[in-house]
Amino acid sequence: MNEKPKHPSSILVYTSGLAFALLLTGASFLVARSHTLWGPGLPVGLAVLAIAQMGVHLVFFLHVGSGPDDTNTVLALAFGILIVTLVVSGSLWIMANLNGNMMPPSAIMEMAR
Amino acid sequence: MSATPATAESTGVTNLNVSGDEAGPAPVAIVVSYGFWIFLLSDIIMFSALFATYAVLSGQTDGGPSGRELFDTRNVGIETLCLLFSSYTCGLGSVFLERRNLPAFYVLFGITFVLGAIFLGLEFHEFAGMVARGAGPSRSAFLSAFFALVGLHGAHVSIGLIWLAFMVAQTAAKGPREFVLRRLRCFSLFWHALDIIWVALMSLVYLMAVRV
Numbered sequence: 001m002n003e004k005p006k007h008p009s010s011i012l013v014y015t016s017g018l019a020f021a022l023l024l025t026g027a028s029f030l031v032a033r034s035h036t037l038w039g040p041g042l043p044v045g046l047a048v049l050a051i052a053q054m055g056v057h058l059v060f061f062l063h064v065g066s067g068p069d070d071t072n073t074v075l076a077l078a079f080g081i082l083i084v085t086l087v088v089s090g091s092l093w094i095m096a097n098l099n100g101n102m103m104p105p106s107a108i109m110e111m112a113r
Numbered sequence: 114m115s116a117t118p119a120t121a122e123s124t125g126v127t128n129l130n131v132s133g134d135e136a137g138p139a140p141v142a143i144v145v146s147y148g149f150w151i152f153l154l155s156d157i158i159m160f161s162a163l164f165a166t167y168a169v170l171s172g173q174t175d176g177g178p179s180g181r182e183l184f185d186t187r188n189v190g191i192e193t194l195c196l197l198f199s200s201y202t203c204g205l206g207s208v209f210l211e212r213r214n215l216p217a218f219y220v221l222f223g224i225t226f227v228l229g230a231i232f233l234g235l236e237f238h239e240f241a242g243m244v245a246r247g248a249g250p251s252r253s254a255f256l257s258a259f260f261a262l263v264g265l266h267g268a269h270v271s272i273g274l275i276w277l278a279f280m281v282a283q284t285a286a287k288g289p290r291e292f293v294l295r296r297l298r299c300f301s302l303f304w305h306a307l308d309i310i311w312v313a314l315m316s317l318v319y320l321m322a323v324r325v
Contacts, residue, residue, distance in 0.1 A: 015201075047317065
């Protein structure tokens with residue numbers, strides 16, 4: 001991994017990261033603007049492409065890897081992902097549940113009378 | 114575990130100073146970038162709260178314009194390319210600074226600055242256009258959440274640009290010394306993290322609204 005000519009390889013890492021990111025961005029825009037994906041599956045497809053591109057950024061630009069130096073970084077990242085997942089999915093779940101259980105506006109008007 | 118195999122190993126592997134149990138405190142560069150990494154993760158968690166708010170409120174247009182009517186995909190595409198290429202030039206610039214190639218560093222960070230400024234200009238233009246159409250942040254819950262989320266990212270980019278200008282000036286004044294390189298590494302982390310947040314914004318806010 002760490003050969004003597006270290007510098008050309010780091011430029012290559014950034015360039016391949018850029019290529020992957022461009023590819024995934026292009027795919028996102030293509031999927032959103034054309035009808036290649038089944039309509040209801042679009043949010044899932046876009047989310048998958050976005051997560052893939054975030055992974056590309058983390059590995060190629062932020063250099064989060066599997067080396068011994070990166071153990072703490074990866075653990076902190078895993079904790080961050082856990083919290084982000086809890087915040088986002090928890091909010092969506094709770095709010096959808098509240099919406100589903102809410103009394104229809106006409107019934108509220110009826111009770112207020 | 115035992116001392117002798119560890120030393121035998123560390124002669125073969127260069128600079129093995131973090132994995133050993135009794136290696137002493139980690140070097141400042143590692144501690145600083147780890148601390149900054151923790152800050153970035155906390156920043157991303159703050160963004161996740163606003164993302165959750167936006168996701169909950171994105172349908173609550175109160176009879177006002179929806180994202181589908183307001184968002185311009187071409188504009189978003191140009192903004193995405195600006196940020197992506199500025200992330201790339203920022204990474205290349207730090208590589209050249211580590212190699213002590215100052216002219217290449219200045220050129221690449223100059224391009225980074227210009228691309229970031231173009232991004233901000235486009236975003237400001239988009240916001241101004243929306244406010245002029247009567248779709249300001251006070252129009253509906255959807256627009257409040259949108260402006261809070263995208264505006265916060267824009268504020269981060271503005272701070273990043275100021276930081277970038279400051280770091281280039283510091284490099285010019287003090288030369289590529291260790292503490293300057295350390296700060297520039299933190300700046301690169303910050304700039305790449307902003308690009309990660311933009312990826313989420315672009316796909317989950319803008320592109321998701323194109324066909325709903």
